[in-house]
Structures are given as structure tokens and as C-alpha cells.
Amino acid sequence: MIIKGVGVDLVKIPRMRKVVERWQDRFLRRVFTDAEIAYCRTRRDPVPHLAARFAAKEAALKALGIGLRLGVSWRELEVRRERGQPPVLVLSGKSRRIGEALGGRRLLLSLTHDGDYAFAQCVLVGDESTAGGDAAHAEAR
Secondary structure: OEEEEEEEEEEEHHHHHHHHHHHHHHHHHHHOOHHHHHHHHOOOOHHHHHHHHHHHHHHHHHHHOOOOOOOOOHHHEEEEOOOOOOOEEEEOHHHHHHHHHOOOOEEEEEEEEEOOEEEEEEEEEEOOOOOOOOOOOOEOO
16 A cells, blocks of 8 residues: 555634534535535534534545645535444545546545544555556545
8 A cells, every 4th residue: 555645634613613604505515415414414513523524625635636626526525424434535526536547546534523623634545556547436444
């Protein structure tokens, strides 16, 4: 396994709360998938979970070395979490193709939130033999 890219991001939860309160579904539907919104809304306070997912998307964009350009949209990066399992980050569309072009095989993801902050770290990894394609089943485990 070889590291192809690393990204981290820190989000202030009070800032995310203000954005969600101001823009509500308009913001949520632009940035998060329906499944992400549904998961976060099952939590007592959804905002820290939304902030962690936002941080994960930013960290993944950094690991891919692109930011929000090249036609990539927020919703192409999805954090999924099954009960009792760690979160995974799944790429689709252009973000997936970019990950594959970099030789990435999957994204390793770590999320946390405490107090006023949510943090995510994302590592794009591939096989040493991966020259370019075959890559992003792009799931983080």
C-alpha cells in the first residue's frame, strides 16, 4: 500500500450551525446526499455530524489535490456509516475518476467532533503496482 494523497480539515461547529439555520435545506441539499442528511437527522443534535461530514469532504478534496474545481460537486463525496461500523467515504462521478487517475484504490477516513470543532483526516491509498486506473472503489474503511 502506498499513500497517494493526504487531506485534513477542521470545521467550527457554531459556524456550521449558523449556516444550517440560515440556509436550511437549500444548503443541506447542495452539500450533502439524502443519506447523509437522513443519518445526521437521526442524531440528537445533527449539526456536529454535519460538520464532521463537511470536514470529511474538504479533507478528501485535499487528498485528491483538487478542491472544488474540475466540475466536482460536494455530493460526489459521500460519508456512509452503517451501525457498528466505522464511517467510509465513497466517491462518484468526476471525483472518483480523479482518484482513479491518481492511482488511488481507496480512501481511509477518520472523523471526530468535540466541543466547538469537527475534524476529519482522509488518506488516498493505492497499491505500489497501481499505475493509474483500477482505483477508487474509493471507499474509505
